[in-house]
Amino acid sequence: MQYQPGDPVDLIVVRRTPLGYVVQINDQEEGLLFKNDVFQPLERGEEVKGYIKQVREDGKIDVSLRPQGFRNAIDPDCDTILSVLKEKKVLFLSDQSSPASIRQQLQMSKKAFKKAIGFLYKRKVIRLFEDRIELVER
DSSP states (O other), X not given: OOXXXXXXXXXXXXXXXXXXXXXXXXXXXXXXXXXXXXXXXXXXXXXXXXXXXXXXXXXXXXXXXXXXXXXXXXXXXXXHHHHHHHHHSEEOOOTTSOHHHHHHHHSSOHHHHHHHHHHHHHTTSEEEOXXXXXXXXX
């Protein structure tokens, strides 16, 4: 089957490797899910939804658990941040926070976090402080 970047696929975790996880794609081919793209615990045999990240020249397939492309990825990240802010009113993270703190609190990478808060800040949905983020009252 010919896959294109961004194609949604069903994944089954086959085994863990030093690079990440070998997964079976749509019960057909193997692909690699890099550990820096994983923000949840995965077990052998677990079924998850994924997306084709790229098909390399050698035919190997890289996959992700997150949709590819800015618009596809930014919306869920913004929703995650906004849901935490609506519940807690303040989020004690900033663009200077450690990747581990961001991953622990929001289950996303620092890069994804910074893109999402930038997007929300430009739309005047949040206020940024040195040590926290607050929701703009409307």
